[in-house]
Amino acid sequence: MKAIVDLCLVPIGVGTSLSGYVAACEKVLSKTGLNYTLHANGTNIEGEWDAVFGAIKKCHEAVHDMGAPRIFSTVKCGTRTDKDQAMDDKIRSVEAKL
Amino acid sequence: MKAIVDLCLVPIGVGTSLSGYVAACEKVLSKTGLNYTLHANGTNIEGEWDAVFGAIKKCHEAVHDMGAPRIFSTVKCGTRTDKDQAMDDKIRSVEAKL
Amino acid sequence: MKAIVDLCLVPIGVGTSLSGYVAACEKVLSKTGLNYTLHANGTNIEGEWDAVFGAIKKCHEAVHDMGAPRIFSTVKCGTRTDKDQAMDDKIRSVEAKL
Amino acid sequence: MKAIVDLCLVPIGVGTSLSGYVAACEKVLSKTGLNYTLHANGTNIEGEWDAVFGAIKKCHEAVHDMGAPRIFSTVKCGTRTDKDQAMDDKIRSVEAKL
Numbered sequence: 365m366k367a368i369v370d371l372c373l374v375p376i377g378v379g380t381s382l383s384g385y386v387a388a389c390e391k392v393l394s395k396t397g398l399n400y401t402l403h404a405n406g407t408n409i410e411g412e413w414d415a416v417f418g419a420i421k422k423c424h425e426a427v428h429d430m431g432a433p434r435i436f437s438t439v440k441c442g443t444r445t446d447k448d449q450a451m452d453d454k455i456r457s458v459e460a461k462l
Numbered sequence: 463m464k465a466i467v468d469l470c471l472v473p474i475g476v477g478t479s480l481s482g483y484v485a486a487c488e489k490v491l492s493k494t495g496l497n498y499t500l501h502a503n504g505t506n507i508e509g510e511w512d513a514v515f516g517a518i519k520k521c522h523e524a525v526h527d528m529g530a531p532r533i534f535s536t537v538k539c540g541t542r543t544d545k546d547q548a549m550d551d552k553i554r555s556v557e558a559k560l
Numbered sequence: 561m562k563a564i565v566d567l568c569l570v571p572i573g574v575g576t577s578l579s580g581y582v583a584a585c586e587k588v589l590s591k592t593g594l595n596y597t598l599h600a601n602g603t604n605i606e607g608e609w610d611a612v613f614g615a616i617k618k619c620h621e622a623v624h625d626m627g628a629p630r631i632f633s634t635v636k637c638g639t640r641t642d643k644d645q646a647m648d649d650k651i652r653s654v655e656a657k658l
Numbered sequence: 659m660k661a662i663v664d665l666c667l668v669p670i671g672v673g674t675s676l677s678g679y680v681a682a683c684e685k686v687l688s689k690t691g692l693n694y695t696l697h698a699n700g701t702n703i704e705g706e707w708d709a710v711f712g713a714i715k716k717c718h719e720a721v722h723d724m725g726a727p728r729i730f731s732t733v734k735c736g737t738r739t740d741k742d743q744a745m746d747d748k749i750r751s752v753e754a755k756l
Binding site: 544560 | 565583601654
């Protein structure tokens, strides 16, 4: 089962500058071989369910290891059985109707 | 790593009545041994990370098996290393300050 | 247009204890006359769109006024034109199918 | 109070192809003068709170007007009082640390 997710991870208890923690997550993702794209409110990731959610777990672990005592994440997750769809397909499908 | 999550699973392409699909997810959760609570906009679940996210995967699989071709879920996920906190503790902590 | 929403407001830059800020939001909501229910990962609120989102704005303002320099909120929002549904109806509809 | 939000609007009860409805929202946004960017799991929008949430309301109204009887949206919303930050700043801040 393939999943297209949006991960937005917020470290809590480390002040207001969070970009270093988000960058650490991007580095975690870069080692997974998954396709991912950073945007202004999160990171889109696509791949098989176990690989994607394994990566999200590693992001939580990495940010805790950096010293964040608490993390709040929001994950939006799409799965479908009717067709194989990539992240770029979703964007192109909308843009074709503008 | 323990996680407290809120799962809101929306089946797409099955009409407007979604309660049967949500009930199926509750049944999946009832077999996991995890602590969970249904509320008006989702289900709160607490437990070890792998057990919680394994259960969420099973919910997606169960809803697809019921015939839903597409699913969109929103998962809010909290983890912390500074203290052991249960779902009820979170609510009591707020109520104590009202 | 009536909305049923789930508000999860996370103050950033104020340490790890957030319950006092959530309690302040509950107090804001208590003055609105809206129907709302605290749960372990947020607060469900129902009412007319403008009243609900006006209340969410007031929560952000109240938490900033308490000294939080940054806030991240997740809002899940349901609207429907096919029937009038309250928060309790949603829960009962699922429970009837368990 | 400026807000940077991520809007993910899911029409329910209209089948599995949702891109036409998302395109309609993009058209609504294009008339607001707000800065916005489509991504694979939503649309990031920045501007003054009332303008941003007024636009989100118009998106719900437009999608209901197209015939969708039910809508579920997820909105992530960031506000801050410590500095003026644009969506592009958030991305650049992360990329500078990679």
